[in-house]
Amino acid sequence: xxxxxxxxxxxxxxxxxxxxxxxxxxxxxxxxxxxxxxxxxxxxxxxxxxxxxxxxxxxxxxxxxxxxxxxxxxxxxxxxxxxxxxxxxxxxxxxxxxxxxxxxxxxx
Numbered sequence: 001x002x003x004x005x006x007x008x009x010x011x012x013x014x015x016x017x018x019x020x021x022x023x024x025x026x027x028x029x030x031x032x033x034x035x036x037x038x039x040x041x042x043x044x045x046x047x048x049x050x051x052x053x054x055x056x057x058x059x060x061x062x063x064x065x066x067x068x069x070x071x072x073x074x075x076x077x078x079x080x081x082x083x084x085x086x087x088x089x090x091x092x093x094x095x096x097x098x099x100x101x102x103x104x105x106x107x108x
Contacts, residue, residue, distance in 0.1 A: 002093040004045040004084060009093070012081060019077040020070065027076045029055065029065045038065050042076040046088045051079055 001015045002008070005023045008015075019026075028041045043050040055072050056064045065072065089096045 002091075004080075004088075004092055015092075016074070016077055016081060019080070020074045023077075024070075024073045027073045029069065029072065031065070040065075040072050040076050042080055044080065044083060044088075046084075046091055049083065049087070051076070051083070053079070 001010060001012050003010070003015055003018055003023070005019075005026065008018055008022075010018060026042060030039055030041075031037070032039055037054050038056040039052055040055045041050060041052040053076075055068075061067075084092050085094055086097050
């Protein structure tokens with residue numbers, strides 16, 4: 001696998017660790033004051049698709065984003081790696097995900 005930001009090679013696990021260590025600044029974290037939620041976001045380096053997720057559904061702990069930043073960052077990169085494999089496999093040096101063939105005549 002190739003890092004989508006700097007083309008460093010490695011296995012998926014090595015790339016995941018590399019992303020967290022070297023490219024953690026790509027993950028944005030914020031507090032949605034209106035809804036009282038803590039969010040993290042990450043953009044795909046190859047397309048307009050990005051992700052934004054609730055980091056702490058309860059949103060009560062103000063220090064949650066600081067205390068768990070590393071873990072939240074790794075979750076964001078894990079989600080990115082799934083997206084890259086599904087949508088940009090060849091750009092990161094992976095085989096494309098096989099598309100399941102549908103049976104003629106529909107499902108039974």
